[in-house]
Amino acid sequence: MSARYRRSVEETLLNSLWREEKKKQGYQGAGNFMFRLQNLFMDQCLNELLPDEVIDQVAEACMNAPDMQEFFRKENPYAMEEAARRFLELHQRGKWNGDPEILTRLQEAYLEAEGDVECGLASRGEIQGGSVEIQNDAQVESWRDKMREVDQVLARMQDSSAK
Numbered sequence: 251m252s253a254r255y256r257r258s259v260e261e262t263l264l265n266s267l268w269r270e271e272k273k274k275q276g277y278q279g280a281g282n283f284m285f286r287l288q289n290l291f292m293d294q295c296l297n298e299l300l301p302d303e304v305i306d307q308v309a310e311a312c313m314n315a316p317d318m319q320e321f322f323r324k325e326n327p328y329a330m331e332e333a334a335r336r337f338l339e340l341h342q343r344g345k346w347n348g349d350p351e352i353l354t355r356l357q358e359a360y361l362e363a364e365g366d367v368e369c370g371l372a373s374r375g376e377i378q379g380g381s382v383e384i385q386n387d388a389q390v391e392s393w394r395d396k397m398r399e400v401d402q403v404l405a406r407m408q409d410s411s412a413k
Contacts, residue, residue, distance in 0.1 A: 255299045262286060263308050273321050280326035283312060284333050291336040294345050296393050305346045309337050314355040319362070327366040334360035 262268050263286055272279035290308065293299055312318055313334050322330030337356055340346040348356070 252297075252299045255293065256304060259290065259300065259304060259308065263290070263312055264304075266311075269311070269318070273325075277325045280322055280329040283322075284326070284329035287312065287333040288336060291340060294340055295343065295390055297397055298345060302347045302349075305337075305340065306349050306352050309348065309352050309356050313337060313359055314352065319359055322363070323366055327363055331360065331363040331367045334363055 263283075269283075272282055275282065287308075290300070290305075294305065313330070319330065334356060337346070337348075338353075338360060341348050341353060
């Protein structure tokens with residue numbers, strides 16, 4: 251499952267062509283980025299499927315790259331703020347031991363995005379921000395157990411189809 255998940259991340263978030271297509275979609279594309287990055291956050295919290303180096307690459311490509319920051323700033327600053335916050339939370343939870351330079355740039359990007367969001371609140375009406383779902387350790391542990399069960403079922407299915 252880890253190799254398949256990594257391949258999925260490489261084909262989407264780490265694929266410059268995929269990112270460019272999402273950028274063409276404007277606000278909706280920014281929302282899609284946020285959705286993908288939130289899924290990465292949840293999957294990493296539950297299963298730790300990706301090595302630190304891959305998450306470093308995703309943070310650099312999707313959050314720290316100047317063209318991506320400009321895209322989020324223009325299309326959906328809430329998506330940038332939320333996604334950057336999730337990456338920092340991964341590090342804080344010990345689920346990602348990020349490269350110190352990448353983390354520093356990510357923190358700077360987060361602070362800038364947070365400022366953009368706060369400034370935007372004063373000048374805009376009818377704003378749709380992202381949601382923040384807080385999960386406690388017990389919930390995450392129960393999910394991990396359920397994912398282990400799913401992995402066992404998948405393994406049995408693969409074994410039976412190989413015979």
